[in-house]
Amino acid sequence: MAAAEAGGPAVVVGDGFRVRHGGEPAVGAQHSPVRPLLDEVWFLAPEGGLRVRRLVARHVRHGRAPDRAREWVERSDEANARLVARGRRRADLVVE
Template identity: 70%
Template sequence: MELDDLVLRARGLVGRSARTVLGITGPPGAGKSTLADALVERLDGLAAVVPMDGFHLARAELERLGRAHRKGAPDTFDAPGYVALLRRLRAPEEGRTVYAPAFDRALEEPIAGSLPVGADVPLVVTEGNYLLLDDGPWAPVRGLLDEVWFLDPDPALRVRRLVERHVRFGKERSRAERWVETSDEANARLVARGRHRADLVIDPGPVG
């Protein structure tokens, strides 16, 4: 599916209610943030991006919990916090800006209050791995999204992109390859379980 077609589909979601929330999900390295950013740029002020990754637990907390070695797994996020933000975003209050957290890949840390979403923005695009996970604290997420797209690229291409991304942000190549094999791919298998719950399945090709 071409980017132009996806932009038209996203534009068609605008106006269904005061605020529509589109979810973009898929395994690590599928191209979720790339597509979300491209959509928002093409929609020219009608949309804002709110990534799930802003709800990563801080490294100090992951270390305290003994989870730093598997950062990116479902229990290394503040899922209830993400759900609470989605509920706020679905019910915009006139004149009130909602501030969402972002994730700084260079620092490998979430940054609070980074992304302003004005009450007059009709479409929020949220992207992340676990939008279709139906376990525990993630279960409410699907019901807070008006539509969900699942990105399903060629697995070999996706793994190569993941390794290159980790290298680009400071990991040695051998460590990046081990991390992808042991952590990212375990998460990818978990994410794949929710594929059938998506409204649209996309091979992102060049937009990923």
């Protein structure tokens, strides 16, 4: 990556949905335009309940009512989590 070559950051953290799928859910990680630019891909796998609690809290911090936040997480965020989880086996490292 150009930033690293220019003395920039050595570690880049990206969102799994966008990095692993290139923003296109139908495109698998093996076809991601970003993957060839990465030395390693790590998959962070927090326990499901913890992930949901953190997501709900984040949405509440950003202005959603708690019931609306939980509804959003259950409908949208969890659907994305299931999609990203399918690429877990292609990660270089899984952090539980």
